[in-house]
Amino acid sequence: xxxxxxxTRQNENVSILDISGELDAHTASHLxxxxxxxxxxxxxxxxxxxxxxxxxxxxxxxxxMAYIEDVRSLGGDIKLTNMNDRVYNVFDLLGxxxxxxxxxxxxxxxxxxxx
Amino acid sequence: xxxxxxIQTLSVEASTEHLAKVRDFVAAHAExxxxxxxxxxxxxxxxxxxxxNIIKHAYKNSPTExxxxxxxxxxxxxxxxxxxxxxxxxxxxxxxxDLMQRIKEKKxxxxxxxxxxxxxxxxxxxxxxxxNEIRMVKKL
Numbered sequence: 001x002x003x004x005x006x007x008t009r010q011n012e013n014v015s016i017l018d019i020s021g022e023l024d025a026h027t028a029s030h031l032x033x034x035x036x037x038x039x040x041x042x043x044x045x046x047x048x049x050x051x052x053x054x055x056x057x058x059x060x061x062x063x064x065m066a067y068i069e070d071v072r073s074l075g076g077d078i079k080l081t082n083m084n085d086r087v088y089n090v091f092d093l094l095g096x097x098x099x100x101x102x103x104x105x106x107x108x109x110x111x112x113x114x115x
Numbered sequence: 116x117x118x119x120x121x122i123q124t125l126s127v128e129a130s131t132e133h134l135a136k137v138r139d140f141v142a143a144h145a146e147x148x149x150x151x152x153x154x155x156x157x158x159x160x161x162x163x164x165x166x167x168n169i170i171k172h173a174y175k176n177s178p179t180e181x182x183x184x185x186x187x188x189x190x191x192x193x194x195x196x197x198x199x200x201x202x203x204x205x206x207x208x209x210x211x212x213d214l215m216q217r218i219k220e221k222k223x224x225x226x227x228x229x230x231x232x233x234x235x236x237x238x239x240x241x242x243x244x245x246x247n248e249i250r251m252v253k254k255l
Contacts, residue, residue: 022135024163024167025167026132055138055159057160057167057230062224065222068218086152090230094226099218
């Protein structure tokens with residue numbers, strides 16, 4: 001997909017997804033597959049680093065909504081980091097900051113998994 | 116530009132493949148009249164959500180159907196209309212999404228209209244003959 005890319009890294013027991021480009025109804029399945037693979041591999045401590053993310057629509061938010069309960073019930077979490085203001089604004093409009101851990105940077109998210 | 120009245124149109128097939136093109140089309144117009152980056156982002160989001168809803172709900176993912184998009188502006192406002200000939204949307208059936216509830220029920224849709232209403236000043240649905248129109252207005 002030309003305008004969206006995703007890569008997975010590992011930091012000890014935490015899986016980090018680096019997402020970049022535009023996340024919409026066309027590209028959301030890409031993120032969904034990556035999250036599903038992590039869950040299938042029983043990797044439940046997940047950070048989604050949004051530093052390269054230029055744009056998100058509700059179809060992208062829907063992916064985070066679909067998996068958060070399962071991941072948390074298995075003892076993990078999906079933490080979001082490094083969002084630009086425009087992307088954060090969309091999460092904020094729907095009330096995500098009260099239900100999701102949205103952090104400034106990846107280091108903070110790694111620390112919060114340690115605790 | 117004050118006093119000008121420009122209208123541009125785009126006709127696309129109802130496929131998510133064209134989402135980026137549709138967003139870029141409205142962003143180019145918004146940029147040409149000197150809107151802020153924040154306004155441009157909001158307009159991109161509004162057209163994306165409206166077009167995605169048409170693809171999924173009006174046309175139920177049949178990518179050969181057509182959607183017409185019109186964007187225009189004058190000194191006081193910018194408007195975007197999307198027209199389709201699919202199943203019409205009844206705005207009375209819409210209710211504000213409760214995020215917590217949706218997560219629990221594993222429902223992930225129904226947020227587009229809410230976002231459109233948040234970022235645009237006015238949203239209207241019209242049906243004339245077979246044609247559905249969503250018209251979204253942003254005051255400048």
